Amino acid sequence: MAALRGIDLGVRDGEFFTLVGPSGCGKTTTLRCIAGLETPDAGAIRFGDTDVSDVPPEARGVGVVFQHYALFPTMTVRENVAYGLRFDPPDGSVDERVAAMLDLVDLAGMGDRDPDELSGGQRQRVALARALAPAPDVLLLDEPLSSLDARLRDRLRLELKRVQRELGVTTVYVTHDQAEALAVSDRLAVVHDGRIAQVGEPEAVYDGPETRFVAEFLGENNCLDGRAVGGETEGSLVRAGETEFAVTGDHRGPVTLCVRPESLDVNASHNQFDARVRDVEFLGDGYRVHFEWNGRDVVARLDDAPTGSVTLGFDPADAVVLER
Ligand SMILES: Nc1ncnc2c1ncn2[C@@H]1O[C@H](COP(=O)(O)OP(=O)(O)OP(=O)(O)O)[C@@H](O)[C@H]1O
Ligand SMILES: [Mg+2]
Structure with missing residues (x-):
């Protein structure tokens, strides 16, 4: 070989x-x-x-x-x-x-x-x-x-x-x-x-x-497969299951949506979804929080340790969209 x-x-x-x-x-x-x-x-x-x-x-x-x-x-x-x-x-x-x-x-x-x-x-x-x-x-x-x-x-x-x-x-x-x-x-x-x-x-x-592979190997990432559909005047929508996420750029067809843990926030005004806290790790300068959302793992870097269920979101410009 x-x-x-x-x-x-x-x-x-x-x-x-x-x-x-x-x-x-x-x-x-x-x-x-x-x-x-x-x-x-x-x-x-x-x-x-x-x-x-x-x-x-x-x-x-x-x-x-x-x-x-x-x-x-x-x-x-x-x-x-x-x-x-x-x-x-x-x-x-x-x-x-x-x-x-x-x-x-x-x-x-x-x-x-x-x-x-x-x-x-x-x-x-x-x-x-x-x-x-x-x-x-x-x-x-x-x-x-x-x-x-x-x-x-x-x-x-x-x-x-x-x-x-x-x-x-x-x-x-x-x-x-x-x-x-x-x-x-x-x-x-x-x-x-x-x-x-x-x-x-x-x-x-x-x-x-x-x-x-690069998205997940270099640093942490939340990657989600979905389908990009048009519809927004600026940017596109990525549909994954029942949920639609707004992203920037013109995308069509099968894609992978990648959002860094540090791009997820509890105060975000876009792309909100409810996730349940599973594990919290204290890192000294903040927390790495593992969430469950729709049967998937989602990782976020947050300043405070949440409990129970919280609403997370991210800025459309912070997502990377990869064609599949
Ligand atoms: N002398 C050799 N003869 C045949 N195959 C080898 C030889 N040395 C390494 N390989 C194979 O080549 C591939 C690459 O090995 P290599 O040592 O370059 O990996 P690496 O990226 O340095 O890994 P690591 O991080 O573990 O050091 C592996 O599949 C390994 O099994
Ligand atoms: Mg080596």
């Missing part, structure tokens, strides 16, 4: 580009093809105008960081970073380069430590320093933060972004975590079943998903 079925991607010079998708969708395989660790059956990999398809991994000018810190346990931090320079020694001294890299990832003074004397986050920063030491043209990161706890992950992703911006190194980042992808990327590609489902800037893809 093919792991990838037609990946056509262009990553721009200096950008932070993310491949995001569920487990097994082909993210790591794509990254390994870019690194030269895997050979695609068809197609080409180009860096700039150069076809690198036949260039071996060590000559491609890529730095790679994997999920599980593959530091050499018997080498010190400094030796680990210097190892990154074995194919490509710098013009100046190796010691200076290593020190500069450790400084960059905020580990100055840690050079003499062994990897087992470091925290998980520090080890990943050593792995990053090692990958960056030879000044690669392309940095490839495969879930480098996923084995860390949530707070450290949030901090390190900011740091990663800072280092990337400082160096201006073209970066392809792999994650299954959609929130992480939205937070760090200049642009992202949603990968689904070995294919690219959609590419764009995080806000553009979040606000304008082109398929139901």
